[in-house]
Amino acid sequence: EVQLVESGGGLVKPGGSLRLSCAASGFTLSSYSMNWVRQAPGKGLEWVSSISTSSSYIYYADSVKGRFTISRDNAKNSLYLQMNSLRVEDTAVYYCARSRGAGEKDYFDYWGQGTLVTVSS
């Protein structure tokens, strides 16, 4: 059974940092591109970042580019999101999601349950 379990969320002050992790099981992580998607309280889904199987291709939403860094450790079956210079507007539930397809045909077939990040003074 495919499982994605996020961790690392919590309360952080504006300007602070946080590192999210996503533990994958039930499939071979190295065979799939992975993603982070967030959802602010009461708002819609917002794509944050994507990373290809060997980390050769990495993409970021404009809202986080230069502040967030996505990475993966296929040997540890883990996906990460390093979040620096956090802002109040980064407050959200952060989901990791597995990619299927590629490029224009990419979609997310499995999602974790999410981890809440709250940025507040």
Added chain:
Amino acid sequence: SYVLTQPPSVSVAPGKTARITCGGNNIGSKSVHWYQQKPGQAPVLVIYYDTDRPSGIPERFSGSNSGNTATLTISRVGAGDEADYYCQVWDRISDHQVFGTGTKVTVL
């Protein structure tokens, strides 16, 4: 950047058909995917590649895509279909994934 527009809400009587639109410039040339999200839960894929259903998704869910509008259709709607629905595409110009604004489906 590419924008996907959905109606904020759709209301439907039990047993009837709900249609949720997703508007975007020439969206018919893209692959559209749809997700269902119930309160407090993670999104679930219900349609991919415009019309395909993942295993476990009822045949009542179907999709279409042409011109500037993609549509998710839910037939014989029941209380269990109450949820938020999001469309999604990949924008090759920006190399960004894009989600629609989301539609809340209410069963009357």
